[in-house]
Each structure stands twice: as structure tokens, then as C-alpha cells.
Amino acid sequence: MATRTENRAENRDRTRSTKSTNRASGEQSAFSFGSSNNAAPLLGALAAGAAIGIGANWARKFLMQQSEAMAAGDWDQVLAAEHKATLATFDVLLATDDSSTGKRALLVKKLSYALEKHSHTEEAVVYPALRLANDAADADHLEHEHGYIKTFLYELDNMPKDSPEFLVRVREFRDLVAEHAKMEEEQVFPGFKGDLSEAQNKKINKLLNKEGMKML
DSSP states (O other): OHHHHHHHHHHHHHHHHHHHHHHHTTOOOSOOOOOOOOHHHHHHHHHHHHHHTOSHHHHHHHHHHHHHHHHHOSHHHHHHHHHHHHHHHHHHHHTOOTTOHHHHHHHHHHHHHHHHHHHHHIIIIIHHHHHHTTOHHHHHHHHHHHHHHHHHHHHHHHSOTTOTTHHHHHHHHHHHHHHHHHIIIIIIHHHHHHTOOHHHHHHHHHHHHHHHHHTO
16 A cells, blocks of 8 residues: 555656646646537426426436535535545444345445446546546546456455455445545545636536436
């Protein structure tokens, strides 16, 4: 773990130095979103679908995703709220005993859904945006950790829920997710968001909501 942290810090310093040089020379971020005037067609499609009874499920997903986003705020706050909810689920799981096999199975399914949705939106929107904004080292590291998260999910799903090793693996899994979330919330996302224009930030919000709908 120490070696990984040192490598991460070295890579992050190198990429941030590049970003600082670009800003000093007057270069804008390589992260360009294009036009953000696509809300009207989306809302128009929603209204039309509701009027003729088509796409009701899509409308439900849209409203559900929008409710979650409005409750949390910007994209980074949405992701932080998902981190908090996921860690709370881990804590409930850690409070079970070996006789609670059914409850453990349900909680693992809940974790799987939450983490798969969360990982998808980050990998489809945030990490590509980081790479385009000259922050590839952090994006690559974070996405690499998603691979380990998926491996843990597979292992817990297939492990006997009354195994003596079950809670040991859950604790290790929680530690990984907590460290991953802390790096995003305290190191990567604040600096990245600070370099975004208002229009770019709004674009990420829209894209994150769009990808989140796919996983509902």
C-alpha cells in the first residue's frame, strides 16, 4: 500500500505540474464539452412520451435520477453521497453474524447494485473528463481500483454467507472503498472541479444524470 501511495503521489504531482504550466501559458483545459443546450429536447421528449403513454418507464427513471441529483447537488456531491451510502451498507453488513445468511446475501446484492451504478457513471463521465483535463494518472489509478472492487463483489457474491472468512473479506473490501472515496473527495475532485467553467460543470451534471438513468 505504501508503494502504491508513493507512486500515486508522484504521478499526480507530475500531471498537476503540466496543468499549472498550461494555465500559466494561457491554455484552456483540454476538457471541452461542446454545447450544453440539450435540455429542451430531453424535456420535450419526456412530455410527449407521457402524453401518449409511451416511455413511461423512461419517465420514471428520469424523475428518479433527477430527484437524487437535486437532493445531493453537483456531480461531486452526488458521488460523495453515494460513497457515504455505500459505506453505511458495509457497516450494516459487518454487524451481521454467521446465522444471518439471507440478510447477508441481500446486502451483498445491494452493494453490487450501488457500486456498479457508481462505477459506471464515474467510468463513463468523470474519468474520461479527468484524462482530457490532463489528469490521466489519477483517472487511471482510480479506474484500476474499480477492477479490484469488482473482484471483491464477485468473491462476496460467490462466497458462502456463513463462512468464517466472510466478514474478514468485507472489512478489507470496505477499507478499499473508503480509501478510494477519500482520494476522490479530498484530492482529485476538488482540484478538477476548481478548473472547470460553470458551463463545463453543468455539462458534467447532465452527463452524470444521463448515465445514472441507464443503471436504474
